[in-house]
Amino acid sequence: MRSRHPQLNVHGELHHLLSIEGLPRAIIERILTTADSFINVAEREVKSVPLLRGRSVFNLFFEPSTRTRTTFEIAARRLSADVFNLDIARSSTSKGESLLDTIDNLTAMQADTFVVRHAASGAPYLIARHVAPHVHVVNAGDGRHAHPTQGLLDAYTIRHYKKDFSNLTVAIVGDILHSRVARSDIHVLKTLGVAELRAVGPLTLLPAGLEQLGCRVFTKLEEGIRGADVIIALRLQNERMRGALLPSAKEYFRNYGLTPEKLALAKPDAIVMHPGPMNRGVEIDSHVADGGQSVILPQVTFGIAVRMAVLAIVASSPRMQ
Amino acid sequence: MRSRHPQLNVHGELHHLLSIEGLPRAIIERILTTADSFINVAEREVKSVPLLRGRSVFNLFFEPSTRTRTTFEIAARRLSADVFNLDIARSSTSKGESLLDTIDNLTAMQADTFVVRHAASGAPYLIARHVAPHVHVVNAGDGRHAHPTQGLLDAYTIRHYKKDFSNLTVAIVGDILHSRVARSDIHVLKTLGVAELRAVGPLTLLPAGLEQLGCRVFTKLEEGIRGADVIIALRLQNERMRGALLPSAKEYFRNYGLTPEKLALAKPDAIVMHPGPMNRGVEIDSHVADGGQSVILPQVTFGIAVRMAVLAIVASSPRMQ
Amino acid sequence: MRSRHPQLNVHGELHHLLSIEGLPRAIIERILTTADSFINVAEREVKSVPLLRGRSVFNLFFEPSTRTRTTFEIAARRLSADVFNLDIARSSTSKGESLLDTIDNLTAMQADTFVVRHAASGAPYLIARHVAPHVHVVNAGDGRHAHPTQGLLDAYTIRHYKKDFSNLTVAIVGDILHSRVARSDIHVLKTLGVAELRAVGPLTLLPAGLEQLGCRVFTKLEEGIRGADVIIALRLQNERMRGALLPSAKEYFRNYGLTPEKLALAKPDAIVMHPGPMNRGVEIDSHVADGGQSVILPQVTFGIAVRMAVLAIVASSPRMQ
Numbered sequence: 035m036r037s038r039h040p041q042l043n044v045h046g047e048l049h050h051l052l053s054i055e056g057l058p059r060a061i062i063e064r065i066l067t068t069a070d071s072f073i074n075v076a077e078r079e080v081k082s083v084p085l086l087r088g089r090s091v092f093n094l095f096f097e098p099s100t101r102t103r104t105t106f107e108i109a110a111r112r113l114s115a116d117v118f119n120l121d122i123a124r125s126s127t128s129k130g131e132s133l134l135d136t137i138d139n140l141t142a143m144q145a146d147t148f149v150v151r152h153a154a155s156g157a158p159y160l161i162a163r164h165v166a167p168h169v170h171v172v173n174a175g176d177g178r179h180a181h182p183t184q185g186l187l188d189a190y191t192i193r194h195y196k197k198d199f200s201n202l203t204v205a206i207v208g209d210i211l212h213s214r215v216a217r218s219d220i221h222v223l224k225t226l227g228v229a230e231l232r233a234v235g236p237l238t239l240l241p242a243g244l245e246q247l248g249c250r251v252f253t254k255l256e257e258g259i260r261g262a263d264v265i266i267a268l269r270l271q272n273e274r275m276r277g278a279l280l281p282s283a284k285e286y287f288r289n290y291g292l293t294p295e296k297l298a299l300a301k302p303d304a305i306v307m308h309p310g311p312m313n314r315g316v317e318i319d320s321h322v323a324d325g326g327q328s329v330i331l332p333q334v335t336f337g338i339a340v341r342m343a344v345l346a347i348v349a350s351s352p353r354m355q
Numbered sequence: 356m357r358s359r360h361p362q363l364n365v366h367g368e369l370h371h372l373l374s375i376e377g378l379p380r381a382i383i384e385r386i387l388t389t390a391d392s393f394i395n396v397a398e399r400e401v402k403s404v405p406l407l408r409g410r411s412v413f414n415l416f417f418e419p420s421t422r423t424r425t426t427f428e429i430a431a432r433r434l435s436a437d438v439f440n441l442d443i444a445r446s447s448t449s450k451g452e453s454l455l456d457t458i459d460n461l462t463a464m465q466a467d468t469f470v471v472r473h474a475a476s477g478a479p480y481l482i483a484r485h486v487a488p489h490v491h492v493v494n495a496g497d498g499r500h501a502h503p504t505q506g507l508l509d510a511y512t513i514r515h516y517k518k519d520f521s522n523l524t525v526a527i528v529g530d531i532l533h534s535r536v537a538r539s540d541i542h543v544l545k546t547l548g549v550a551e552l553r554a555v556g557p558l559t560l561l562p563a564g565l566e567q568l569g570c571r572v573f574t575k576l577e578e579g580i581r582g583a584d585v586i587i588a589l590r591l592q593n594e595r596m597r598g599a600l601l602p603s604a605k606e607y608f609r610n611y612g613l614t615p616e617k618l619a620l621a622k623p624d625a626i627v628m629h630p631g632p633m634n635r636g637v638e639i640d641s642h643v644a645d646g647g648q649s650v651i652l653p654q655v656t657f658g659i660a661v662r663m664a665v666l667a668i669v670a671s672s673p674r675m676q
Numbered sequence: 677m678r679s680r681h682p683q684l685n686v687h688g689e690l691h692h693l694l695s696i697e698g699l700p701r702a703i704i705e706r707i708l709t710t711a712d713s714f715i716n717v718a719e720r721e722v723k724s725v726p727l728l729r730g731r732s733v734f735n736l737f738f739e740p741s742t743r744t745r746t747t748f749e750i751a752a753r754r755l756s757a758d759v760f761n762l763d764i765a766r767s768s769t770s771k772g773e774s775l776l777d778t779i780d781n782l783t784a785m786q787a788d789t790f791v792v793r794h795a796a797s798g799a800p801y802l803i804a805r806h807v808a809p810h811v812h813v814v815n816a817g818d819g820r821h822a823h824p825t826q827g828l829l830d831a832y833t834i835r836h837y838k839k840d841f842s843n844l845t846v847a848i849v850g851d852i853l854h855s856r857v858a859r860s861d862i863h864v865l866k867t868l869g870v871a872e873l874r875a876v877g878p879l880t881l882l883p884a885g886l887e888q889l890g891c892r893v894f895t896k897l898e899e900g901i902r903g904a905d906v907i908i909a910l911r912l913q914n915e916r917m918r919g920a921l922l923p924s925a926k927e928y929f930r931n932y933g934l935t936p937e938k939l940a941l942a943k944p945d946a947i948v949m950h951p952g953p954m955n956r957g958v959e960i961d962s963h964v965a966d967g968g969q970s971v972i973l974p975q976v977t978f979g980i981a982v983r984m985a986v987l988a989i990v991a992s993s994p995r996m997q
Contacts, residue, residue: 088400090429116429118429122421131631135631135632135635138652139421139632139652142652142655142656143655144402
């Protein structure tokens with residue numbers, strides 16, 4: 035029988051990072067605390083620590099990405115790992131090799147950790163179940179399912195600016211239905227004990243079951259962000275706008291775009307977050323994106339430290355069995 | 356006049372690696388022995404040796420590849436070389452620059468070694484004839500002609516599991532007509548003195564002249580692998596299945612697919628090899644690919660050590676003249 | 677109000693390299709002198725100096741390139757910088773993120789220097805105006821506007837072979853209208869005091885205003901290169917030949933192709949340069965490209981040292997303000 039927590043080893047340590055769901059609070063907090071210790075590495079003249087020296091980290095991005103792939107690469111290099119970026123679209127997979135055969139082959143090249151982004155929800159689980167006990171898998175975004183390091187860096191960012199989660203009202207705004215970021219954010223913030231977590235968006239973009247996850251649901255932006263300490267604006271995928279779920283980008287912006295006027299309904303010291311890449315003028319107004327309450331770029335910087343923490347922690351779990 | 360061995364310098368040392376054909380047994384054995392010494396590098400905490408420090412290795416893959424390109428990159432990095440992967444399809448060649456002008460330009464950037472994969476048979480020879488005397492060329496697969504490092508790693512794998520070549524029966528199975536791997540395997544195994552070398556496949560996929568190369572030819576898989584010590588299953592290129600040479604993948608699998616039942620005809624301790632990427636259910640059954648007699652993944656691991664050996668040996672030959 | 681020299685800081689030091697236009701002669705000469713000191717780095721066993729240790733250089737090539745991208749990568753690595761090559765075409769820009777948002781994100785990843793090639797003239801200026809004061813931008817070619825490091829390496833090459841600029845006649849030959857190389861060459865050579873600078877090409881490929889830039893204009897190749905010390909042949913973009921500006925490549929070669937017979941009209945010790953990639957048989961005959969007067973490959977080698985100099989000098993200018 036398979037364990038209910040396929041990412042933890044028998045000692046309850048983090049061996050893979052596949053999802054925030056089911057992750058004990060202690061492990062999440064350990065990741066955030068470890069990230070603290072890496073924040074300063076970037077400030078040093080020699081921006082590396084030797085924790086992963088001699089280890090090989092393979093970036094397997096089956097979907098294109100700048101931000102996530104590059105921050106993982108920077109994180110792994112700062113830990114002194116050997117990093118390999120595989121250009122998957124142009125390689126063996128185009129010759130019909132199966133995903134798991136590709137993984138086996140890279141493992142035979144002494145890969146220690148796979149950082150995986152895949153359009154199919156669950157692909158990182160499939161890989162994690164398959165790999166040898168000494169190999170680690172980090173989910174860098176799978177389908178609509180999870181983007182756990184984004185959830186963790188969002189939590190890190192909130193903790194950085196707000197210190198304590200227990201009094202916070204956090205509003206996640208936008209296309210929650212298709213967002214792996216929203217899913218991971220909800221799990222991490224509920225686990226860390228946010229006082230009130232709100233899901234805000236048009237009915238067609240709100241999945242069922244949000245209340246069971248602990249969210250208050252709002253279909254009006256003004257109500258959803260009123261009094262909030264933190265607003266997380268989600269990217270509206272361009273393909274949604276071409277589909278039947280939304281009338282138009284302009285209409286969406288009028289109702290759910292985060293403008294200075296709308297933001298004024300939140301707490302005066304509310305922070306605004308966004309996982310990127312932004313659609314300016316769709317889910318967020320440039321005055322907000324570039325304004326004094328935006329912490330969108332610090333999120334990126336913190337993301338490196340958080341990914342260093344994840345890579346270092348999973349690598350310190352020697353074997354799955 | 357051109358030398359008969361364009362890959363050897365005047366002292367008979369390996370300067371380029373272009374083909375197994377015509378390579379003296381002593382050089383092949385030196386490569387295998389040198390690879391032995393690199394097998395343990397991967398086990399060390401610091402997985403590198405300084406043999407190629409300050410040297411530049413350029414990976415020029417005009418055809419896509421994961422396995423070969425990545426293992427060459429790992430091999431070169433473990434030797435402390437500076438490695439550059441050129442994305443050829445998107446670069447100057449698309450502006451109409453000739454292959455040799457590209458080579459000249461990279462040499463002007465102080466390239467020391469070119470690792471070349473090209474769809475045209477003979478392209479690495481063309482480059483080797485053109486480059487300056489201090490520059491080395493390693494063929495990473497050219498057209499249907501040769502894939503010498505695959506031949507060498509196959510020989511290394513066989514030697515690892517079977518020790519002595521002189522009593523072995525080795526069966527190469529599948530699309531020998533289009534396979535550069537088969538051609539290099541035949542040359543390396545004949546040179547190393549395999550007792551019996553068999554070429555097994557449908558008539559349409561068997562080239563003329565196999566007997567002259569020292570192979571026994573079989574068109575029935577059952578006869579071809581009976582009593583064999585080593586079975587090398589070749590990848591069936593997908594494009595062959597769409598052409599006129601084969602009725603269908605299903606039909607091919609029925610006749611030439613390596614199943615547990617067929618494998619039982621070989622020696623009980625026979626090993627099964629495959630250069631990858633595999634078409635499971637076409638040339639090989641998953642029970643065989645993943646079974647106890649398969650050494651397909653060790654081939655990949657050994658491939659790194661063998662490629663380290665090749666890069667180190669050619670680099671120790673200072674000049675062509 | 678914006679400064680007239682957006683690439684210099686308040687102390688007149690080079691902070692960005694965007695264009696040769698407006699660059700003081702002293703700065704150009706400092707770059708060439710600094711490049712001298714890097715020429716020998718390539719000859720050393722350890723081909724690096726620690727000037728940019730801990731700095732991150734991001735290669736942002738929105739147009740494909742082998743030569744320029746690779747020489748910048750080699751230059752940055754030899755200065756011990758961490759180099760990141762972004763595959764822009766496949767990344768966030770394809771998700772509709774704006775150029776400046778991409779830049780902001782990379783800056784949040786602690787990018788120190790951006791090396792930018794872009795099809796739009798002025799894109800590096802846009803970026804330079806936008807980035808934080810500690811970040812540097814180096815133009816690696818923007819539209820038809822400028823290619824300043826090519827201009828500098830051309831000046832370096834001429835100085836290497838001819839020592840003094842003040843007695844030289846330099847002829848730039850070919851498609852000057854569409855050439856950012858020509859524009860940068862004209863500015864750098866006028867600033868360095870070349871005695872006579874000639875622009876040679878068919879009327880349809882000569883822009884207006886060349887005389888105002890200090891060029892003598894020739895529409896006949898024979899007249900244009902007569903007595904020249906240096907001939908810079910420009911690449912004829914393939915797309916020009918398909919357009920209405922030129923009758924055919926063959927016709928172009930007959931009138932403007934640099935052949936040994938034409939070259940004989942120049943000074944006997946004239947050198948021939950070309951920015952690459954060459955169209956042999958279009959703007960240059962192979963006997964000239966590969967002949968004794970060609971310094972086309974040394975240009976490439978010198979380009980590394982010149983780019984090292986540029987990266988090192990801009991990085992030594994701590995802040996823009």
